[in-house]
Amino acid sequence: MPEYPGQTIEPAVRVEHLTRVYGAGRNQVTALAGINVGFDRGTFTAVMGPSGSGKSTLLQTAAGLDRPTSGRVVIGGTDLSGLSETRLTELRRTRIGFVFQAFNLIGALTVEENIVLPLRLAGVRPDRAWLTQVVERVGLTDRLHHRPAALSGGQQQRVAIARALATRPEVIFSDEPTGALDSRTAAQVLTLLRAVVDEHGLTVVMVTHDPIAASYADRVLVLADGAIVADLPQLGAGGIAEHLASLDRRVLR
Numbered sequence: 001m002p003e004y005p006g007q008t009i010e011p012a013v014r015v016e017h018l019t020r021v022y023g024a025g026r027n028q029v030t031a032l033a034g035i036n037v038g039f040d041r042g043t044f045t046a047v048m049g050p051s052g053s054g055k056s057t058l059l060q061t062a063a064g065l066d067r068p069t070s071g072r073v074v075i076g077g078t079d080l081s082g083l084s085e086t087r088l089t090e091l092r093r094t095r096i097g098f099v100f101q102a103f104n105l106i107g108a109l110t111v112e113e114n115i116v117l118p119l120r121l122a123g124v125r126p127d128r129a130w131l132t133q134v135v136e137r138v139g140l141t142d143r144l145h146h147r148p149a150a151l152s153g154g155q156q157q158r159v160a161i162a163r164a165l166a167t168r169p170e171v172i173f174s175d176e177p178t179g180a181l182d183s184r185t186a187a188q189v190l191t192l193l194r195a196v197v198d199e200h201g202l203t204v205v206m207v208t209h210d211p212i213a214a215s216y217a218d219r220v221l222v223l224a225d226g227a228i229v230a231d232l233p234q235l236g237a238g239g240i241a242e243h244l245a246s247l248d249r250r251v252l253r
């Protein structure tokens, strides 16, 4: 559904009335309390908010890694709620890229084998021209035959980004991609994510606690208690930090 009158372009990801409740009775926790949001194609969004505000739950449910309690997620026009587990797995493998704080590379495989793994799992023939472009973009052309253990943290995260890009996904979901990196390496990884949005029109949704990381995005969503409490344009790292501090005083106690 269009979010406003006259809107005709389907966002890359659309989330409607998304609710996720964990547990039952006295142990019940509402991690997401009916979220409505769209992520337009070719945009980079940072998701922020205090610990326990629902950021990871939003990412996991939007990415089809977890089923919502109610509400729905539509990726590129496909409603995930109508999909069987098998179809959902297929969609995750072919249309979604993931980049996590832990690089999650397979130590026994080379860099190249790690990058093409999602394609092999999905039984999809690699698009060699695209893969060459991706490997060049992430600066790994001379590392393809190394094992992950022989690479630095920043290089390993770049392998994870190349792996996420291998299938030319409609969206990349990323949870704290720079959480394990020093600030210089983090800047390289964020510049790379920014570039895949600007140069290839990909859509990136990234959870982060860091206003500097968020300053690479076009838009900053702030969650509190499972709801969106701010939807901001890019304000720069200082502006984001200031806004979070003012929300902290007003909304976040």
Ligand SMILES: Nc1ncnc2c1ncn2[C@@H]1O[C@H](COP(=O)(O)OP(=O)(O)OP(=O)(O)O)[C@@H](O)[C@H]1O
Pocket (backbone or CB within 6 Å): 022, 023, 029, 030, 031, 049, 050, 051, 052, 053, 054, 055, 056, 057, 058
């Ligand atoms: N599997 C689970 N079982 C029960 N409660 C959960 C589960 N996963 C998350 N929660 C709860 O849901 C709420 C939101 O958690 P979530 O991990 O999404 O927050 P977050 O904003 O990502 O936090 P952080 O910044 O600390 O990673 C929290 O109260 C959390 O304790």
